[in-house]
Amino acid sequence: ETGVTQTPRHLVMGMTNKKSLKCEQHLGHNAMYWYKQSAKKPLELMFVYNFKEQTENNSVPSRFSPECPNSSHLFLHLHTLQPEDSALYLCASRSSSGQEAVGYTFGSGTRLTVV
Amino acid sequence: GQNIDQPTEMTATEGAIVQINCTYQTSGFNGLFWYQQHAGEAPTFLSYNVLDGLEEKGRFSSFLSRSKGYSYLLLKELQMKDSASYLCAVMDSNYQLIWGAGTKLIIKP
Numbered sequence: 001e002t003g004v005t006q007t008p009r010h011l012v013m014g015m016t017n018k019k020s021l022k023c024e025q026h027l028g029h030n031a032m033y034w035y036k037q038s039a040k041k042p043l044e045l046m047f048v049y050n051f052k053e054q055t056e057n058n059s060v061p062s063r064f065s066p067e068c069p070n071s072s073h074l075f076l077h078l079h080t081l082q083p084e085d086s087a088l089y090l091c092a093s094r095s096s097s098g099q100e101a102v103g104y105t106f107g108s109g110t111r112l113t114v115v
Numbered sequence: 116g117q118n119i120d121q122p123t124e125m126t127a128t129e130g131a132i133v134q135i136n137c138t139y140q141t142s143g144f145n146g147l148f149w150y151q152q153h154a155g156e157a158p159t160f161l162s163y164n165v166l167d168g169l170e171e172k173g174r175f176s177s178f179l180s181r182s183k184g185y186s187y188l189l190l191k192e193l194q195m196k197d198s199a200s201y202l203c204a205v206m207d208s209n210y211q212l213i214w215g216a217g218t219k220l221i222i223k224p
Contacts, residue, residue, distance in 0.1 A: 002157050040123065043202070043214040056211070090157070096210070103148050103204075104212065106157040 003027045006091050006107035014115055015081060021110045023074040023091030031096040032074045033104065034066060037088040049074065050096055081114045088112070117141045119215035121203050126221045127193055135188045135201050135218045143208020149177055149188045150202040152217065158202055162188070190220075198222045 004025045013019050023032065034046040048056035049068040063085075065077040074091055088111050092104040118140045127133040139147070146165040150158040164170055164179035164186060176189040190197055203215040 002159065004157070040216055042119065042216045043204075043212075045211065048211070103150075103160045103163060106150075106159070108155075108157045111155075 002105050002107065004091055004093055004105050004107035006089075006110055008110055009108065010111045010113075012113045012115060013078065013081065015083075017078075017081075019078045021076040021078070021089055021091075021112075023076075023107055025072055025091075025093040025105070025107075027093060027095075027105060029093035029095050029105070030071050031094050032068060032071075033092040033094075034074065034076050035090040035092060037090055037109070043090070047076075078112075081112075083114050086112055086114045117205075117207065117213045119203055119205060119213055121201075121215040121218045123216065124219045124221065126223060127190075129193055129195060129222055129224050131193050132189065132191050133193060133220065135190075135203075135220065137186045137188070137203035137215055139184050139186070139203070139205045139213070139215075141205045141207045141213050144181060145206040145208065145210060147177075147179055147186050148204045148206070148212065149186075150204065152200045152202060154199075161201075193222050195222050195224070 007022045030051050032049045036044040045058050046060045047066040052068050067075040088109045090109045091107040094104045121137045149161040151161050152158040162177035169178045174191045179186045200217040200219050202217045204212040
């Protein structure tokens, strides 16, 4: 366990379904991230939250909707996804108070398959 | 644009040494990270370089040359458990990580 917990680990959903991914950290970090990881591609940053406020949205389609109710929890709500959205979705957190050397702590990810 | 390049796949023999290279072009530089990711698992932090030179941590070492936009990860005395993907990432001027696509390292007995 890394200290960042993601659920579920695996998810299969139809294109008309609505589902949510959950991320939880109790490391005292104040920045949380959603990444998409596709095979043989760099990690794609989707959303960034600093102190519960969204600070980045890298042109992500509206069928992905993030929610950060507090600094320990992060959700990614999914709606009418496409097969090309199938990927590993990683949550990460870090302390944004000068501890750059520590880097990001990642969860184990949710393997999403859209059918 | 911002770009991180690393080989897609490398193969090495158990007990040997392997060097994984990473070159980068980014807007600003606040350090370079190496992460290890086993299949189906979270990426885990290996090393951080912000100044030129070599950082050694047990069997793993990481080198940085900022003038050349170049880093490498050196793995010694390879073990089967070192089979994984190795991700190079640069922290840019906004403290965001720019990622390479990862190098899949295959260790053979």
